[in-house]
Amino acid sequence: MMNDGKEWQRALPEFLLEAEKLLNKSEECLSHLHLIRNDSDAIDCMKISLSRLAEKADALALQAIGEFSRHIQTLIANAQNPLQLHDQALEALHACLTLLAWQLELIDTRTGELALDDTEQTTLIATVTLQIPQKTFSHKPQQRLHHMW
Template sequence: MERPPLNSSALQDFLLDAQVLLTKAQECLHHLELIDNDPDACHCLNDSLEALSRRAESLGLLEVAQYASGLQQLLAPPCTHLHLQGAALPAVQACLTLLAWQLELVDPSTGRLNLDTTEQQALLDELALSLGSPLAADSPDVCNLN
């Protein structure tokens, strides 16, 4: 089923806000690279991804919303329990890099991102393994990207 075109102004506002939220998430990750398990950085990373997911979902940008949500849901437990170890941080960085790339590829007039979600799922699974969590594809709490 075809999605209707988005309001161009709302989409442009989202893309600007998404870049700010993504930059904030990347700064939080950098902070975590310097100070393992910093609660403020974990909270910031989690909140940034949650906000990005909610905004994307409200506009019907499902690929972006589901990916950001899946990433946030994987990170929430280790952030809450301060177990976001250094070994998982490169996987988080790879996920954020893909998210940044996808935001660049969102069609600015339609909001569509017509990409295969295989890479998203592979990166979420890699992150889940590095966190000692169930694979993202197997977990009912993490979005279904298939």
């Protein structure tokens, strides 16, 4: 969908309302994780909320928000120990959610553009990556086929 015209202006308020609900749900899950670290339901809820936010943003061609939401969700999904997130990891995730909320407020309601320097997103993703060790995917060495001549 292109970010112009009346269709965009009608779709944006609905998106912003839904995005606010999804971010609030993610914040609730994060608060819950501060109290109960090993709550897989809270982690799953956060992943689902961020994934839905990414999908909704993509549908309106809000690339920066969609990609950032998806990246956060992926970092949570690929955590080595998702049920053992420490305070620094939770704070880094909170900073990401705060930035997402701020970015939603900065969307130009006429054009849908988000004038954005992605430095803060990049910094926060790096921080989350440091705080939430990721699963490593090992590749099995390919077996060589021996040809008989």
